Structure formats: structure tokens, C-alpha cells
Amino acid sequence: MKASLTSLHHQSADWQRELGFYQDELVILNKRLEEVTQKNNSKEALALVEHFQNKFIMLREQLDVLKHDIGIREKEIEALATDRPEHISEKFSSVHDSVQERMKDFSAGMADTRFEFNKFLAQVL
Numbered sequence: 001m002k003a004s005l006t007s008l009h010h011q012s013a014d015w016q017r018e019l020g021f022y023q024d025e026l027v028i029l030n031k032r033l034e035e036v037t038q039k040n041n042s043k044e045a046l047a048l049v050e051h052f053q054n055k056f057i058m059l060r061e062q063l064d065v066l067k068h069d070i071g072i073r074e075k076e077i078e079a080l081a082t083d084r085p086e087h088i089s090e091k092f093s094s095v096h097d098s099v100q101e102r103m104k105d106f107s108a109g110m111a112d113t114r115f116e117f118n119k120f121l122a123q124v125l
Contacts, residue, residue: 002091005081012074015103019067022110026056026063029117040124048120055113062106069099 003011033056037049081088
């Protein structure tokens with residue numbers, strides 16, 4: 001598939017906004033997890049709290065890596081735009097982007113974690 005530099009730039013900007021949303025969501029989910037530890041300190045609940053703490057840490061790390069890689073991708077797009085300003089809107093750049101697949105996987109992982117976490121909250125609160 002071929003894409004213009006403009007569309008690749010917009011895609012990167014969309015991903016950055018999406019990751020910002022997920023970053024905010026992880027803060028909210030962590031606060032909810034703190035509520036659970038204050039209201040329910042059974043061994044089963046605390047084991048699941050630890051499980052979700054670990055999941056949230058892993059998701060935050062993946063998010064940071066994605067943000068970094070999208071920043072690198074954006075710099076590469078800017079360099080291409082500087083080298084070929086007359087081709088910014090032309091569809092000539094071949095897109096074989098692993099970041100796109102990783103974003104899809106990350107979004108799916110967030111959705112699965114959110115669903116699993118909400119089920120947990122319904123049980124313990």
C-alpha cells in the first residue's frame with residue numbers, strides 16, 4: 001500500500017492522541033485499584049490487585065515504547081518531507097509499518113484488560 005507523507009503524519013498524530021488517552025486511562029484504572037485495596041483486603045482480592053498492578057505496569061511500558069517509536073517515525077517522515085517537499089501529498093511512500101500492527105495489538109490489549117478489570121471490580125466492590 002502506498003501513502004502520502006501527509007497521511008502518514010496524520011496517522012502518527014492520531015496514534016499520539018490515542019496513546020495520550022490510554023495514558024490517562026491507566027491513571028484512572030490505578031486509582032480504582034487503590035480503592036479496591038482500601039475497601040477489600042481479602043487474600044483473593046489482593047492477589048488480583050497485584051495481577052492488575054503488573055498488567056498496568058506492562059501496558060505503561062508498552063505505551064512508552066510505542067510513543068518513542070512513533071516519535072522516531074515522525075522524525076523520519078519530517079526528513080522525507082524536507083528532502084521531497086513537492087511530493088508531500090503524493091502517494092509514493094510504501095507503507096510496511098510494524099508500528100501500525102503494534103498499535104492494534106496495544107489497543108486490543110487495553111480493551112481486554114479494561115474488560116477483565118471491570119469484571120473484577122464488579123466482584124469485589
